[in-house]
Amino acid sequence: QKEVEQDPGPLSVPEGAIVSLNCTYSNSAFQYFMWYRQYSRKGPELLMYTYSSGNKEDGRFTAQVDKSSKYISLFIRDSQPSDSATYLCAMSEGQAGTALIFGKGTTLSVSS
Amino acid sequence: DGGITQSPKYLFRKEGQNVTLSCEQNLNHDAMYWYRQDPGQGLRLIYYSQIVNDFQKGDIAEGYSVSREKKESFPLTVTSAQKNPTAFYLCATRWGQGPYEQYFGPGTRLTVT
Numbered sequence: 275q276k277e278v279e280q281d282p283g284p285l286s287v288p289e290g291a292i293v294s295l296n297c298t299y300s301n302s303a304f305q306y307f308m309w310y311r312q313y314s315r316k317g318p319e320l321l322m323y324t325y326s327s328g329n330k331e332d333g334r335f336t337a338q339v340d341k342s343s344k345y346i347s348l349f350i351r352d353s354q355p356s357d358s359a360t361y362l363c364a365m366s367e368g369q370a371g372t373a374l375i376f377g378k379g380t381t382l383s384v385s386s
Numbered sequence: 387d388g389g390i391t392q393s394p395k396y397l398f399r400k401e402g403q404n405v406t407l408s409c410e411q412n413l414n415h416d417a418m419y420w421y422r423q424d425p426g427q428g429l430r431l432i433y434y435s436q437i438v439n440d441f442q443k444g445d446i447a448e449g450y451s452v453s454r455e456k457k458e459s460f461p462l463t464v465t466s467a468q469k470n471p472t473a474f475y476l477c478a479t480r481w482g483q484g485p486y487e488q489y490f491g492p493g494t495r496l497t498v499t
Contacts, residue, residue, distance in 0.1 A: 280428075282426065308487050310490075315474075315495070316492060316493065317390075317392075317490035317491050318429075318476070318490045319490070320489060362428070364488075373419070373434060376428050376429040378426065378428035379428055
């Protein structure tokens, strides 16, 4: 079983839809969780960063972490064509120097 | 203008040649990372460095080498020993010694024929 699982999609939605992107993980020691957005042929851009369980909201984006289920989600409200990108989840145990473990990414397409 | 610079954006090499990818940052971040990204594979860690003159192998270090002589610079050399070097290479930085979020450069697309 891989450490981080992420459905690659592609996921296609109409403009204005609510999008749910998810990752599951196996390592219960993960404490720090991130979501990155990557446009084609560009470097990933940090969207959300959360610690432990709970929700975090930033504009149209909400990140949720459920450590009991080892499941994290990113919700995008009122999706826009500009949200079309690949979304990568990443997580870390938290010890100094430990690397991030990335999911393979979900490709999202929002049509106008 | 602060940020992470990777050059060049596209790089073409013949098989059997070594090639060095540049990564420079002016964010004053301590840690720097190199990742490789292939279609459907996600990001795989090649090497990372937490301080100057020190670096550690990641998951796929074979065929690669790095140096960290300055805080601002972390060049990656793709050697002829790397069996499948064609990929998108990403450099990232992180502030401090904790598990903080990483910030990525724009990437270099390397094609070896």
